Every structure is written in C-alpha cells, then in structure tokens.
Amino acid sequence: DAMVIQNPRYQVTQFGKPVTLSCSQTLNHNVMYWYQQKSSQAPKLLFHYYDKDFNNEADTPDNFQSRRPNTSFCFLDIRSPGLGDAAMYLCATSSSSRARAYEQYFGPGTRLTVT
C-alpha cells in the first residue's frame, strides 16, 4: 500500500544534541510537510516543500531545518534541541493537483523526547 513512513517512531536525544528525523513516501506526491504537535494541540506547520521549492513558516525557529533530496524523502534537522522541542513530529504529503490538494496524508509521527 502507498504510504508515508517516518523513522524512528520514538527518538530520545539530549539537550543540545543534534537530531534528524526522516520521512519517506510512496505516494509520489509533490508536496511534503513537517508539523510539530504538542499534547492536546493542533498540528503546527513548520515547513513545506512544493517539489524542491522550500517554504518556511515565519514563526518556525531557526533551530529547525529541513532537506528534501528527492521526491520520496524529506528530513527534519533540529540543530540544538531544547526541552521545549519535545513533541510529536508529523510528516504529511499531498498531491499538487488542485482537485486533490486539500487532502493530506500523514505519517505515524516521531515522538521526540529531550532529556
């Protein structure tokens, strides 16, 4: 089945130690997103890629960066994680087709713990 895969599902890192979260998709979607979701809150968009065109949300901290080396893969790098960065990180994809762009497909998420 076509899907969005995130690895690892659980990640523990130390305060200030860089960490990379990965996402891959078999849906061949042009658009990929990274969201941060804290407990009982809505997903908060960090970045999105439209093909290779990178779009950074204005309030995304500089500590967060992303790479998309090809259509299938996308990475979230947290350069110096703080305790406040502990959250669920969700990767999502969508078609660039105007008719289907409203439907996003989410991966299972990576739960990040910062110690």
Add this chain to the structure above:
Amino acid sequence: GQSLEQPSEVTAVEGAIVQINCTYQTSGFYGLSWYQQHDGGAPTFLSYNALDGLEETGRFSSFLSRSDSYGYLLLQELQMKDSASYFCAVRDLGDSGNTPLVFGKGTRLSVIA
C-alpha cells in the same frame, strides 16, 4: 491571517448523533476539511467542502455555509471507536497545490456507553 474556532470538548452517548462546529475567519477561502486523530495516532482525512451544502460519507457528514463562515461535522450512530480529536482545517491562501492547511485547535470527542 486566519483563525478557526471549534469547541474544545464534546461528550456524547454511544448510538447518538453529535455535531462539531467550526467557524473560521480567513483572508481568502478555498475549502474546509475535517481530520480525525486518535490518541497517539496521525491525523486522517475525513471530508472536504468547497461549496455550500452537505457532503455525506457513511456515518459522517460535513456541512459548509460560506456566507456564514461556518461548517460542521456530523457523526451519526456513534461508536466507541469514534472517540478521538477532530480538527477542522482551511486553505486560505489560494487554490493551488502550494497552499498548506491551517488547522483549528481540535475538538476532543468522548463517546460514552
């Protein structure tokens, strides 16, 4: 900018009908989506309304009134497995593939026996 308002919590009895409302304020409007998220899980797409009226998908229906900037998700014949958070989301910056969703804060639905 944009803002979406939905109730934070709703409780309903198994077998009943529940309506989750969403009002929005956006600079533009290109459709209202609904997503379901179970605890510890990822959001999953439920429905989308671009035009006024009711869209039905099995036990779930979604309604939109563009003139009132209002929509709702209707869940019928509630089951325990429907206990989850429900998010409304809008696209307000355009109708291309490069306009991400903005999510409401979510409504926590608890279905009780």
